[in-house]
Amino acid sequence: MRKLFIALGFAFTLGFAQAQTTEVPKEKWYHAGVEQTGIYGVNTDQALQFLKDNKRKANTIVVGVLDSGVENFHEDLKANMWSNPKEIPGNGIDDDKNGYIDDVHGWSFLGTAKGINYNDDTTEVTRIYKALSSKYATFDQKKDQAAIAKNPSEYVEFQKIQKEYLSAVGKAKYNQQVAQSKLNAIEGGVNKMVLEFGDTKLTKDILKNYQPTDSQILEALWIFGELKEDQWVGKMMKEVSNTYLGAARRAAKGDALSSHLNLDLVDRKDVDNPNDKKERFYGNGDSNGPESSHGTHVAGIIGAVRGNNIGSEGTVGGNNVKIMSVRTVPNGDERDKDVANAIYYAVDNGAKILNMSFGKPYSPDADLVWDAFKYASDKGVLIVKAAGNSNEDIDVHVHYPTNFRNGNIVSKSVLTVGASTKDPNALKARFSNYGKKSVDVFGPGQEIYATYPGVDQYRFLNGTSMASPAVAGVAALVWSHYPKLTAEDIRNILMETVNKNDQLKDISVTGGVVDSYKAVQKAEEIYKQRKLK
Template identity: 40%
Template structure:
């Protein structure tokens, strides 16, 4: 949506998001090698050519906790986990695990009749709505106990944040729709569905805003190479901000009744349905392809881990995921044999961290490695909350230790210069472990299609793929050892990187914003794994 946001900049002179005009990277850049290809990818292809040739790995189950996966995609259909103890479509819980017909995983945001949640609120709204009846009429001078006073202050802070988000969403929705109206008007007058730059330059704009819209259309073709791709981004932008206003931040909207669970019972485990695709599987399908798209079928793309099998756990709606569902997806993944769990989601607020912590502990006890995306706010996670995370807390929010087998991932760019860290990526010297490719990542999307996407959501599965490779070809290594191998084998750039910190642009070393100061590298990781396996 970079062109749309730049258009809003032209209207309000407010830098909502500063994207630069860049050329596209080489295909499959995330798997290329810095020395051989001049691209700071993960050297995956080099690893297959020089380290894995002639070797056979074991099948390894990777749970993708996300918004659903198109399990029939041409590049994924042979890479989906199958529950061999379950018989598809017989409406019987054959393996008696509490989930009927869970052949490929489970959907925790649907009901037993097959109806699914597509949109949900942001967590900040849900928390404000819960506390509002108690505190909406309370004044700062109202006598309160210590616990209530603390909760009241939290409510005030959350309500202010909620109102700010709602105001921005409403203003942006109006602006982006106005922009689209200008674009549609120009297209109608030109009478071309996919106009060229030459055809646009011949058009005489009717007013100042139409002239600005025309300039953005021309820039869109220059950057994307095709007007249709620019227009696709525009439509996605309209859909996104409509969802913000109508669902994410709409106080009157609450879809949880669709699921039919006892929502306040955090320990309830058995609800949902077997529809692992759901109504919008774009994000989860893209994530799954990065990890495991078929490398040998001469179709589409090449995933990272040739022996990975994707267990699909649908938890993330269009909106914020719910803690209860995240916890249950983790419990399910562990109980059904996942060795790596990818979690490409996150939020700024949390309702029930203790139940998620209990599931994370369970995963740690069962030798499962969790890979989590650091988030896309361009913020320092050392100073800003981002959930879920590896820190265990008690009911008062006091620190109770950390989950050791957890890797937090930021997103890197394809240029090996000061723009190496993606401008949207969160970072943190104490909270983010590594960076991995997360810009213009070409991967699978529903209906056997492919698309480029940006985000730490794309960087996390890159690391999950490397973890799956190690667990496949060196299955004796524990989750803790796999993590150690990944972190010890990173590529450490020496140049300084541009970031925005405290609203100011800075240049820092990667080691200043990341625990390892490095980029994940599959070749280095497998080379180190081989050495350690020999020495073991």
């Protein structure tokens, strides 16, 4: 049985029949306090005031962001990026003898020692299909029948995987053809609008009063109904074109067919030997990588610089955090071997909290990850991870990596996070996974504004990928001010002090959204009980 470390007496219940909310800037809503505004944010400012009143000073804390990479030179992140103090940048020497050459801001397990980065990868379904199809789709009836007789349960699994993989291939081919038709229909008109508008920044009034006479432009104007306003208002048409047509061209190329479903990419031997499960030291020091949008956004939610009057602010609430980037997640499913090694790297190099905003439905080498979970737990490290975005009950449909091994909990310092919204009357984000056993808490995860690649860029994004770092930042806020607590203490505190709501009670362990103010109150209480200073 799973043990729940929850002091229910300290939990707070706030149920609204039809909750009223106070207006909060949309860029900052996830910092709001529910008692003041009616919005279930993480209550950052009230937590900071409490810490100030109690004269609690912040200690530096390192948070490992295991993701696609982080733009370490972003204007709102660079001051809070972790730097390896014992590594001399660019000298090609492993100065600190940790096995990783020039790991200045972290490490990438998605590249070669020669600096070639790997971005596109397959899904786990593709990898499993390739492995099993060599046994059961040989088109030699005698061989197939002999293999089936030897392992009938594996053949049943192959049938399931084959159906899933080939269905995905068929869907990808259809989507590619649709995307090509769409591109053919709008490309000429969009390019003409680029010439007509020039350097003019678009507004709703400009578009409303725009009267084109060219038929191609008229046929392409509908794209503004598809785009969100923040994707074009205040931007030049050439910016809109680059973004929109860029995505359309990628879709027309058939990205899924060339990457996710590409059987030729399964054996990633240009990076490492994927079949060597014990291999640890591969990759390179480029912890930014070729495409770091996801990881940069995640990093900003945790630790964007506070008080610089630009961009966004992290839920850690200050500049006492250092973000360590460990590039783990490609354009495709992360590999279990990379996840395990990323955990080992981050733990061994000083991270106290790891954020893992990724997941997948299959995990053939889950044992590697579970062993790494246990390693992190034994070293006193907290793992915060996303629940996933399939709107599924992950008690039933497992979302990997999971903290359950054969039904038993692996680590007492892993926290799984679902996504909540700023609407108290529809608190669970519609995409968020849930689970009475498998999702511990909820955190803000819809329309979250944070850093984005481009030095001075910011975006609104949705996902449990955003909820997880919102909670990881809260964990860092608490732990940096109360450093004598353990990883298990921090996990328990966050779970015990959620703002409960009936909408979440049957779909998560705690039934609530994390609140940093109530968390620091509880941490202060524990410090006094244990006579800690």
